[in-house]
Amino acid sequence: MTTRVAIVGGGKIGEALLSGLVRSGHPTRDLVVAEKNAARGAELTEEYGVRVTAIADAVEGATIVVLAVKPADVDGVLEIISGVEDTGEVERLTVSLVAGLSTRHYEDALPAGAPVVRVMPNTPMLVGEAMSAVTGGRYATDEHVSTVATLLESVGKVIVIAEKQMDAVTAVSGSGPAYAFLMAEAMIDAGVGLGLTRATATLLAAQTIRGAGVLLTDSGLSPVDLRAAVTSPAGTTAEAIRELEAHGFRHAFYEALRANAGASAALRAAAPSAENDG
Ligand SMILES: NC(=O)C1=CN([C@@H]2O[C@H](COP(=O)(O)OP(=O)(O)OC[C@H]3O[C@@H](n4cnc5c(N)ncnc54)[C@H](OP(=O)(O)O)[C@@H]3O)[C@@H](O)[C@H]2O)C=CC1
Numbered sequence: 001m002t003t004r005v006a007i008v009g010g011g012k013i014g015e016a017l018l019s020g021l022v023r024s025g026h027p028t029r030d031l032v033v034a035e036k037n038a039a040r041g042a043e044l045t046e047e048y049g050v051r052v053t054a055i056a057d058a059v060e061g062a063t064i065v066v067l068a069v070k071p072a073d074v075d076g077v078l079e080i081i082s083g084v085e086d087t088g089e090v091e092r093l094t095v096s097l098v099a100g101l102s103t104r105h106y107e108d109a110l111p112a113g114a115p116v117v118r119v120m121p122n123t124p125m126l127v128g129e130a131m132s133a134v135t136g137g138r139y140a141t142d143e144h145v146s147t148v149a150t151l152l153e154s155v156g157k158v159i160v161i162a163e164k165q166m167d168a169v170t171a172v173s174g175s176g177p178a179y180a181f182l183m184a185e186a187m188i189d190a191g192v193g194l195g196l197t198r199a200t201a202t203l204l205a206a207q208t209i210r211g212a213g214v215l216l217t218d219s220g221l222s223p224v225d226l227r228a229a230v231t232s233p234a235g236t237t238a239e240a241i242r243e244l245e246a247h248g249f250r251h252a253f254y255e256a257l258r259a260n261a262g263a264s265a266a267l268r269a270a271a272p273s274a275e276n277d278g
C-alpha cells in the first residue's frame with residue numbers, strides 16, 4: 001500500500017524529513033505539509049513541489065501523520081487531528097518527532113486505541129544522513145514500528161529503542177549535530193586567530209569533521225583508537241588534547257548532555273496531562 005505522509009509543521013525538522021524523503025524518491029504526490037506560516041509553506045512548495053494545506057485537509061487520507069511542531073503546539077494539533085474522521089479506508093498512524101512528550105501523551109488525546117510511534121531524528125535527515133531512534137506506544141504493533149523504521153531508513157540510519165531511553169537519545173543524537181557545529185565554529189574562530197582566512201578555516205574544519213565522521217562510522221575502529229592514531233608521540237595533538245582536558249572538555253559534555261536530558265523530562269512534566277512514564 002502507498003505510504004501517504006502528512007507532515008504537520010514545516011519548520012527545521014519537518015523540512016529535513018521532507019527533503020530527505022523527496023531526495024530518496026518518495027513521490028511528492030504522496031507527501032503533504034501542514035504549516036501555520038503561509039510564507040514558509042510557500043517556500044516549501046517552491047523548493048520541494050509539495051502541497052501545503054490546513055491540518056485537517058493534510059491528515060485526511062494520510063497513512064502516516066508526522067507531528068513536527070514545537071512541544072507547546074502539540075495539544076492544539078492533536079485536537080484538530082482527533083476531529084478528522086478516520087474513514088476506515090486507511091489506518092492512520094501518528095508519528096511524533098517531538099522531544100520530551102511520551103507516547104502516552106498522544107494516546108490520551110487521540111481516539112482510543114490509536115497507534116502512536118515516537119521518533120527522535122536529527123537534522124542531517126536533510127541530506128539523507130539522519131540518525132533516528134524509534135519507539136512504539138501501547139497500541140503500536142511491531143508492524144507499525146517497522147513501517148516507520150522503513151520510511152526513516154530512506155533518510156538515514158534507524159534504531160528501535162525502549163521509550164525510557166528517548167531522553168538520552170535526544171541528548172546524544174537529537175541535539176548532537178548542534179555540538180558538532182559548535183565545535184566547528186570554535187575551530188574556525190581559532191583557525192582565524194592563527195591567521196587563516198575564514199573561508200580556508202571553514203573548509204578545513206568542515207572536511208575534517210566530515211572525514212572524522214566517516215572514519216567513526218565506517219572504519220570499525222573505536223574513537224579511542226582513531227584518536228590515538230592522530231596523536232603522535234611528543235606531537236602537536238597531544239598538546240591540544242591536554243589543553244582541552246584541562247579546560248574540562250569531557251566534563252562539559254557529561255554536564256551538557258545531562259542538562260539536555262533534564263530538559264526533555266521537564267517538557268513531559270510540564271505537559272497538561274503530565275505523563276511521566278516516557
Ligand atoms: N530541530 C531539530 O533538530 C529537531 C527537532 N525535533 C523536534 O521537532 C519539533 C519541531 O522542531 P523544529 O523543527 O526545530 O521547530 P520549528 O519551529 O522550526 O518548526 C515547527 C513549525 O511548525 C509550525 N507550526 C506550529 N503550529 C502549527 C500548526 N498548528 N499547524 C501547522 N504548523 C504549525 C511552526 O510555525 P511557527 O513558527 O509560526 O509557530 C513552525 O514552522 C520539536 O518538537 C522538536 O522537539 C526533534 C529532533 C530534532
Ligand SMILES: O=C(O)[C@@H]1CCC=N1
Nearest residue numbers: 098099170174175176
Ligand atoms: O532543541 C530541541 O529541543 C530539539 C530536540 C532535539 C533537537 N532539537
